[in-house]
């Protein structure tokens with residue numbers, strides 16, 4: 064079969080090459096992949112691993128071979144799932160606990176956009192706690208995770224302030240539930256109960272200054288790759304603020320994510336969540352899509368298709 068493997072270079076980052084078939088463990092189903100979400104984290108991983116490495120966390124497709132231990136969906140079932148690192152392939156073995164049935168009305172591309180972005184948004188909001196009536200500031204709000212955070216926070220009853228890096232990057236965010244769409248460092252006229260940051264660096268430092276006493280800060284990314292900075296004397300100036308970090312693959316070690324994927328896919332099926340697929344590209348010629356994501360040109364998710 065064929066799969067995307069890293070080239071060791073930057074252009075293209077990956078090539079579509081022959082690889083060995085998956086060898087599923089008893090609790091894994093083999094999924095024939097039709098679509099696979101591309102995440103910013105995979106850009107980082109691709110640049111760090113040796114040439115010939117496999118990638119791919121988010122998949123949607125059809126169960127080609129059910130798990131040998133009898134768990135999970137039957138052969139022929141449409142699914143979405145969180146694969147290990149091998150999802151950019153024609154077939155991949157996925158632990159059945161990390162699979163969910165894809166509702167008939169949800170396209171494969173939408174399903175493939177959900178696992179990492181949707182679960183990260185969901186768990187970041189769980190870390191934040193009660194949202195009804197609270198004011199939530201989201202940085203990096205125009206990206207794949209950010210656009211889901213905005214929707215879920217608004218659906219949970221929060222007033223959402225969305226911040227992006229420039230004109231056009233926040234297109235559509237008001238329709239998704241943001242009350243205010245602005246840029247990093249904007250002077251906010253109101254205190255913020257919850258800050259959800261994935262940009263880091265000076266953006267986090269500035270956003271932190273808007274957090275009210277006893278507020279919650281959840282850091283789930285560091286896209287700028289700058290050191291995470293907090294304002295001097297923040298503990299005295301913002302008493303009671305709690306800082307939390309989220310690492311999705313720590314969450315997945317604690318519990319299978321299939322149940323949460325059912326929730327996310329169900330919200331999409333009900334028209335209550337839009338995973339914001341902004342760019343699709345075939346596996347065989349996905350180089351420009353990787354580049355566009357790296358260059359901050361995608362207002363939402365990139366999904367690769369087979």
Ligand SMILES: NC(=O)c1ccc[n+]([C@@H]2O[C@H](COP(=O)([O-])OP(=O)(O)OC[C@H]3O[C@@H](n4cnc5c(N)ncnc54)[C@H](OP(=O)(O)O)[C@@H]3O)[C@@H](O)[C@H]2O)c1
Pocket residue numbers: 102103104179180183203204205206207208209226227228229232233261262283284285286287309310311312356357359363
């Ligand atoms: N903790 C976890 O387990 C976990 C899981 C998933 C993702 N993440 C992290 O969360 C972040 C968001 O992920 P994503 O998949 O949503 O990425 P994405 O779609 O690329 O969105 C990232 C957003 O960050 C903004 N940004 C600010 N400074 C940037 C810079 N210097 N370079 C590039 N973008 C910049 C961009 O919007 P503007 O152009 O408007 O600024 C972009 O919309 C990433 O850092 C990712 O690694 C962490």
